[in-house]
Amino acid sequence: MNEQIANKLPDYGTRSGEITIFAGPCSVESEEQFDEVAECIAGLGLTWVRGGAFKPRTNPHSFQGLGEEALQIMKASGEKWGLKTLTEVMDSAHCELVHSYVDGLQVGARNFQNFSLLKNIGIVTAESHKMVLYKRGFAGTIAEWLAATDYLTAEGNDNVVLCERGIRTFETATRFTLDISAVPVIHKQSLYPVCVDVSHPAGVRDLVPSLAKAAVAVGCDSIMIEVHPNPPKALSDGPQQLTPAQFTELVAELREIAAVF
Numbered sequence: 688m689n690e691q692i693a694n695k696l697p698d699y700g701t702r703s704g705e706i707t708i709f710a711g712p713c714s715v716e717s718e719e720q721f722d723e724v725a726e727c728i729a730g731l732g733l734t735w736v737r738g739g740a741f742k743p744r745t746n747p748h749s750f751q752g753l754g755e756e757a758l759q760i761m762k763a764s765g766e767k768w769g770l771k772t773l774t775e776v777m778d779s780a781h782c783e784l785v786h787s788y789v790d791g792l793q794v795g796a797r798n799f800q801n802f803s804l805l806k807n808i809g810i811v812t813a814e815s816h817k818m819v820l821y822k823r824g825f826a827g828t829i830a831e832w833l834a835a836t837d838y839l840t841a842e843g844n845d846n847v848v849l850c851e852r853g854i855r856t857f858e859t860a861t862r863f864t865l866d867i868s869a870v871p872v873i874h875k876q877s878l879y880p881v882c883v884d885v886s887h888p889a890g891v892r893d894l895v896p897s898l899a900k901a902a903v904a905v906g907c908d909s910i911m912i913e914v915h916p917n918p919p920k921a922l923s924d925g926p927q928q929l930t931p932a933q934f935t936e937l938v939a940e941l942r943e944i945a946a947v948f
């Protein structure tokens with residue numbers, strides 16, 4: 688962490704003890720699809736909706752995202768339901784465009800060490816101080832993660848959330864191994880809030896509630912959960928996405944054990 692941030696945030700004050708939820712579909716697929724999820728999120732009194740516009744797909748033949756059209760859908764729906772919007776920036780060439788549409792910019796796991804992208808996101812958010820949600824790479828250590836965060840904050844935007852999303856280990860029973868210990872380790876070593884993405888490590892929806900409860904128990908500051916109106920028809924990550932009804936039930940359970948907003 689650079690000195691500028693350390694001076695500005697003298698204690699754990701950014702971490703309010705309340706848990707933010709970043710929910711929404713893996714990919715923005717249509718106005719109707721996104722709006723249905725946004726309506727559910729707003730109805731629950733939550734504050735953020737997420738969705739992928741530019742998708743980092745392993746296979747170039749898989750759905751790549753709707754691009755700017757998705758950004759337009761997100762902006763309109765966010766305004767309609769009074770929600771802040773979060774999406775991934777995959778490429779430095781898209782930084783300004785994405786920044787002009789959404790409230791939060793996500794760095795995906797596959798761009799964990801794309802230092803020029805990190806620098807450019809730092810530049811584009813220098814004035815706005817829009818939130819940057821920085822995901823851990825599949826094989827990134829916590830030390831590498833914290834070091835590279837300084838690329839994002841170099842121009843003065845310290846509004847960074849670090850997001851644990853599972854790492855690669857020998858275990859294949861889950862899509863990724865959720866490193867739950869990353870939360871207290873980062874809390875000990877930095878002042879950044881820590882998000883836990885519980886959908887991508889799970890890979891299947893029935894594991895999502897258990898991982899979300901574990902994230903709350905370990906002291907996370909926010910949770911990311913993928914939600915789709917019709918997961919079997921999803922264009923990406925269908926098996927792990929919750930339906931709005933399942934998500935509603937999970938939020939109620941989480942609210943029993945923590946302050947969720």
Ligand code: PEP
Pocket residue numbers: 713739743775794795796797822852884887
């Ligand atoms: C996502 O959040 O849509 C995503 C692609 O996640 P990750 O970068 O963690 O795989």
Ligand code: MN
Pocket residue numbers: 713714887913923924
């Ligand atoms: Mn996804």
